[in-house]
Amino acid sequence: MALTTAGTAACAKCKFFEAEASAELGLCRYNPPISQPSGDTAGVWPKVEASDWCGHFEPATA
Numbered sequence: 554m555a556l557t558t559a560g561t562a563a564c565a566k567c568k569f570f571e572a573e574a575s576a577e578l579g580l581c582r583y584n585p586p587i588s589q590p591s592g593d594t595a596g597v598w599p600k601v602e603a604s605d606w607c608g609h610f611e612p613a614t615a
């Protein structure tokens with residue numbers, strides 16, 4: 554069964570995506586940072602590809 558979001562959803566078009574300089578990668582801001590290596594370092598935002606997507610996709614507004 555084909556997913557209805559396949560072909561229309563993309564991280565680059567999602568309101569939770571924060572593009573980085575490469576434009577091919579960005580940070581997903583849907584969830585809080587994860588995987589703090591130690592108490593002295595900041596958490597890590599998941600890095601995703603602009604062409605990827607997940608079930609939390611929500612279209613970005615202008």
Ligand code: SF4
Binds near residue numbers: 563569570606607609
């Ligand atoms: S992983 Fe999901 S929530 Fe995060 S930017 Fe991509 S589509 Fe949006």
